[in-house]
Amino acid sequence: MDKPERTHILDVLTEHIANDTTADAGGIMRAPMSDFTCPLLLEQECEVFFRNTPLCMGLSSELPKPNTYWSDNASGTPILMVRDSTGKFRAFANVCRHRGSLVVPEGRGAKVRFTCPFHAWTYGIDGRLQSVNKSSHFGDVSSLGLHLIELPSAELYGTLWVRPTLGDPIEESECLAGLDRDLAHWKFSEYPFAGTQVIDARMNWKIGVDSYGEIYHLNVLHTETLDKEVVGNAQTFDSFGKNLRMVIANEKINLMRLLMPIRDKWPYKQITYTVYFFYPNVLMMVDAFGVDFLRIFPLDNTPSKSRTIHAWYIDPNVQKYFTDNESAYAERLKRFRDVVENEDYSIAEDIQVNAELGVQSDIVLGRNEIALQHFHNVHRSGLGRDLLPVEHT
Numbered sequence: 001m002d003k004p005e006r007t008h009i010l011d012v013l014t015e016h017i018a019n020d021t022t023a024d025a026g027g028i029m030r031a032p033m034s035d036f037t038c039p040l041l042l043e044q045e046c047e048v049f050f051r052n053t054p055l056c057m058g059l060s061s062e063l064p065k066p067n068t069y070w071s072d073n074a075s076g077t078p079i080l081m082v083r084d085s086t087g088k089f090r091a092f093a094n095v096c097r098h099r100g101s102l103v104v105p106e107g108r109g110a111k112v113r114f115t116c117p118f119h120a121w122t123y124g125i126d127g128r129l130q131s132v133n134k135s136s137h138f139g140d141v142s143s144l145g146l147h148l149i150e151l152p153s154a155e156l157y158g159t160l161w162v163r164p165t166l167g168d169p170i171e172e173s174e175c176l177a178g179l180d181r182d183l184a185h186w187k188f189s190e191y192p193f194a195g196t197q198v199i200d201a202r203m204n205w206k207i208g209v210d211s212y213g214e215i216y217h218l219n220v221l222h223t224e225t226l227d228k229e230v231v232g233n234a235q236t237f238d239s240f241g242k243n244l245r246m247v248i249a250n251e252k253i254n255l256m257r258l259l260m261p262i263r264d265k266w267p268y269k270q271i272t273y274t275v276y277f278f279y280p281n282v283l284m285m286v287d288a289f290g291v292d293f294l295r296i297f298p299l300d301n302t303p304s305k306s307r308t309i310h311a312w313y314i315d316p317n318v319q320k321y322f323t324d325n326e327s328a329y330a331e332r333l334k335r336f337r338d339v340v341e342n343e344d345y346s347i348a349e350d351i352q353v354n355a356e357l358g359v360q361s362d363i364v365l366g367r368n369e370i371a372l373q374h375f376h377n378v379h380r381s382g383l384g385r386d387l388l389p390v391e392h393t
């Protein structure tokens with residue numbers, strides 16, 4: 001994202017604020033509500049999206065230095081990610097080659113070897129089987145190549161990607177689809193990991209994604225919270241293949257409009273929230289404090305439950321404030337959780353119940369909800385379904 005592009009984004013936002021509009025063109029779209037309840041669809045989603053598509057797992061600082069690991073089961077496949085002793089990011093199926101136990105419990109840390117809790121086979125940080133407990137009793141397996149199974153992985157401009165099944169290497173163009181310039185601009189590899197939390201909800205995972213993709217609800221649902229800081233009813237939208245970017249404005253933009261006529265001098269990061277959707281299930285929100293990174297997955301093999309894993313990475317420019325204030329990290333995470341859980345997901349759980357009641361067949365996505373229209377159609381195209389038409393009413 002170069003300077004002219006940032007200025008263009010600010011021009012569009014200013015225009016929308018001045019005219020109280022969110023979108024310039026487009027139409028409405030109707031999407032079937034049964035997509036939130038169908039168990040067969042969930043099976044397809046798990047197979048196509050959560051096993052066979054590269055997933056953006058987080059930012060590089062999840063693995064801050066050589067010989068660190070991060071074990072994560074959220075996608076449904078237990079994945080052991082490491083930064084090996086040479087500094088390379090790698091991923092393995094976290095499944096013991098002996099009898100299939102989980103080798104490393106979920107979590108992160110620094111280690112050079114991993115010992116399976118069942119019979120103590122030990123693997124190196126490079127996934128190689130280093131030793132078999134009491135091998136003289138067990139039998140010699142050294143010629144069988146029983147190393148942890150390596151999964152396709154890539155580290156792209158400070159983001160970590162893994163495909164949970166074996167196959168071809170991950171292609172950068174498949175993952176980023178033109179967002180490489182944005183990621184290079186942000187320098188996410190310099191953002192330290194600040195904390196993570198899990199938010200479970202009784203809603204389909206796609207209703208979770210929908211919660212973050214429009215600003216239309218901001219002045220209605222979030223009157224006591226975000227409404228004080230975020231400008232409602234103004235956003236930009238750009239698609240990058242199956243991904244998307246939307247930018248919304250912080251209230252401070254109104255000060256800039258009053259005080260500084262030259263827009264390319266405006267402090268972009270201080271007055272905007274840049275939201276990315278990375279296909280198939282990740283949202284990333286960049287502001288002056290850092291990056292809120294959300295992965296949303298189905299939970300418990302049912303269409304009616306989902307798990308949101310929220311990770312927060314801090315902007316290095318404000319890190320000192322947070323490290324000097326001991327409770328600041330926890331407060332920031334709690335504040336995020338309170339808004340999402342008490343406001344967005346509370347509504348989302350009602351939507352799930354209503355979808356299950358089957359009272360109506362469709363939801364309607366407005367032209368000011370264009371990011372949701374995009375999401376619903378890339379979801380469909382990923383599964384080989386017909387695209388939903390944009391209707392000009």
Ligand code: FES
Nearest residue numbers: 096098099116119
């Ligand atoms: S299952 Fe891992 S050592 Fe036996």
Ligand SMILES: [Fe+2]
Nearest residue numbers: 211217222344
């Ligand atoms: Fe919201």
